[in-house]
Amino acid sequence: MSDAFAARASEWDANPVRAAMHRAFYELVLRTAEENGGLDGRSVLEFGCGTGALGLRLAGHGARLTFVDTSPAMLEVLRGKLELEGAPRATVLEGDIARLSVGTASQDLAVTLMALHHVPDIVPMLARLRSLLRPGGLLLAGDLFTEDGSFHADGSAAHNGFDPEAMRAMCGEAGFAVRRLLPFHVLRRPDATGTMREYPLFFLAASPA
Ligand SMILES: C[S@@+](CC[C@H](N)C(=O)[O-])C[C@H]1O[C@@H](n2cnc3c(N)ncnc32)[C@H](O)[C@@H]1O
Known part of the structure; x- marks a missing residue:
């Protein structure tokens, strides 16, 4: 399988716009985790972790x-x-989480930032993440609100962001109760024509229903 991120991986963390997003999401994840018993000794699975900019901070x-x-x-x-x-x-696992061996009900937290829009079938993915969580566990996700397709002008994403009500419905179908779904950050970057654009992101907190 070709690696869509091969050309960008070595420079991924150097982008200041991305670094600001990582920081904003990390702060929200940390605050939410602290409201729910903290991180020390907790098992956390990061789906679509990329270079680990978020998970290493949580570690x-x-x-x-x-x-x-x-x-x-x-x-x-x-x-x-x-x-x-x-x-x-x-632990570092390479592959699609649908096929990887991770223990059922083994995780306290599942976190993911900017990965869900690359997943064609969201409900089965959410259901898989749901199956990995312990009772009382949490899914914390950050991703794009619906955009006009200019964020991935090369068409490499499976979704042009998400409508919040559609996301709520998909979470429900996958067995999650949504606790929070709110805007948390705005990515500002030029589109393919060089025009500066704003892409709002949402923060989702959901627990097994
Ligand atoms: C836009 S990057 C975000 C990386 C990182 N979360 C960040 O915010 O810097 C999306 C990541 O999701 C990964 N990804 C996409 N589909 C995946 C899947 N089905 N299973 C695991 N990882 C996936 C990609 O390889 C990529 O590293």
């Missing part, structure tokens, strides 16, 4: 991370960071 609070991604290039960057940081309580 810094004592969480045991399982990183999952389909991109060998993104995971190579992550593995390099893990070697440098010597983060012993992390």
Whole structure:
């Protein structure tokens, strides 16, 4: 399978617009986790982890991370960071989570940022994440609100963001109760024509129903 992120992986973290998004999502995830018992000793699965910009910060609070991604290039960057940081309580899984062996009801938190819009069938993916959560666990997701398709002008995404009501309905179908769905950040970047654009992102917190 070709790696759609191969050309960008080594420069992924250097983009300041992306770094600001990572920071904003991390702060919200941390606050939400703290409201729900904290991160120390908790098992956290990051789906579509890329270079680990989020999960490595969570590991810094004592969480045991399982990183999952389909991109060998993104995971190579992550593995390099893990070697440098010597983060012993992390597992890295390469592949589609639908086919990877992760224990049912084994995770306290599932987190994901900007990965769901790459997944064609959202409900089965949400149901899979739901199956990995312990009772009382949480899914914390960040992604694009519906946009006009200019975010991925090359057509590489499966969805041009998500309508919040449609996302609520898909969560319900997958066995989640939505606790929060709110705007949390705006990505500002030029589109393919060079025009500066704003892409609002949502934060979703959901627990097994
Ligand atoms: C836009 S990147 C976001 C990476 C990271 N979460 C971040 O915010 O920097 C989307 C990531 O999701 C991964 N991805 C897409 N579909 C996936 C799937 N079915 N299973 C696992 N990872 C997937 C891609 O390889 C890519 O690393």
